[in-house]
Amino acid sequence: MLCVCVCGCAAAGYTVFEPIAVFSDDILFSAKISGGRADYVYKRMKDAISEIDNEISLSKADSALSRFNNAAQNERIEVGEHAFNLFKLSCEYYELTDGAFNCAALPLSRLWRVDSASLACLNGESDAADLPSPERVNETTAYCDPNTVTAECVDGRYYLTKTNGNTELDFGGIAKGYAVDECVDILNEYDVSSALIDISGNAYFYGSYIDSGVSSDWGVGVLSPRPRNGPSLSRGYVVALSLGGDVSAVTSGDYMRYRTVETSDGKIYVPHIMRANGVPLGVEYDGNNWKNSDDWVISATVIGNSSALSDALSTAMCALGIDKGGELLKKVGYKGLIFTEKKYTIIGEVSLYRPDIYDGYRRYDYYEL
Amino acid sequence: MNFERIKRVKSSKAFTVPDAIVSVIMVIAVIACALFVYRLPSADVIISVRGEKDIRLSLDSETDIELKHLTVHIHGGQVWVTDADCADKTCENIGKISGTWQRIVCLPNGVVISVTGDDDSLQWEIGR
Structure with a gap:
């Protein structure tokens, strides 16, 4: 599937970059870029992701986050700007989701x-x-409460301090989305006309899809959450989305x-x-x-401008359930789809791509929120 | 000017049998062209064995695949299983599938058979 897609995109005028592992061996960063200095832009994005990883990786003993997790109560730990930003964003999302998204879990x-x-x-x-x-x-x-951590910015340096010695942080819940947003900032600096950035399912569609000079929406398949343990190829798509440009789409599931x-x-x-x-x-x-x-919720897809927020919300949708999750998505103003084992709902005006073919959603009952 | 000829043409029928034949041929040609240009994307059958090996075949392939523990039949745009050597025969009892959301699962033998749409028309996928 990936090979076919890569070939297809090369023909459409995109410079396609092979997936590479970032953050961990099973998290892949893929990109295809049309226009601008594609190679240079890609290198900048790769460097930015690497910088984030160095600060927040839990498998690297010397990362700022590992040092924080191993620190004693009230020990002030200096962290980088990314770790600081991720903590502040996580706290914001913790409040927004009423604790459903929790970086201290x-x-x-x-x-x-x-x-x-x-x-x-x-x-x-x-x-x-x-x-x-x-x-x-x-x-x-x-x-397991991020409020047991204080964050300070003093003279341009960033610090985190835990008030409970047991507290540990993990930014895995929004790191991919945050990294995608950083990549989008880099795309904005250059003359890129269209691009797709993906970090293991956290996708951002930059500009419209361009094929032979013609712009159109992106056709994006959402992999079926069932069967749980099947390879992605045999799961098929539960639905396909038609997405205009400058939007992120993220799916979380059980x-x-x-x-x-x-x-x-x-x-x-x-x-x-x-x-x-x-x-x-x-x-x-x-x-x-x-x-x-x-x-319970088996798959939640969120479509919105910020990939970090979409990442956090897709997790929160699963944790909150179809009713509370759907209401939260409405409140934030993002769009999405939520599937449980039995039913599904659509929040906002989600445009489906070829629902006659990508019709996996039909085996679930529609649930009006 | 040949007034006789004009008179003859004016008095003849407006829509003759040859006209009808030409019209029918043209309509058929237009429909054939439309079907060619806007034909529905073909669906594929994905056969996964123990999550390790995916076999991909067209739903139109009219073939029979003999696996170690069961036989998969693909005929007339439908897929079904026979000769399963498992005890429960759930995979055989599911019957024939053809929709993109349908699948046949044989848990004892680790075989999952599903039908997908024309995936190649999509630019990306999420939910991995």
């Missing part, structure tokens, strides 16, 4: 073994490890990073998306055991 992710390091160890295998007790979840949730756990009552799925109560999306406690809920 890393201890909870670790508790449920759905953080990046734990998932990499499991490598898709079922996990027999015990799930945490509800008491342990409540204890951990109490300090199928992206999750683990399966064998319990006495059977297998349950534990997605990496954490809700404000410290329990992962689609998981609930029945008084005796953890189990999967009857219905």
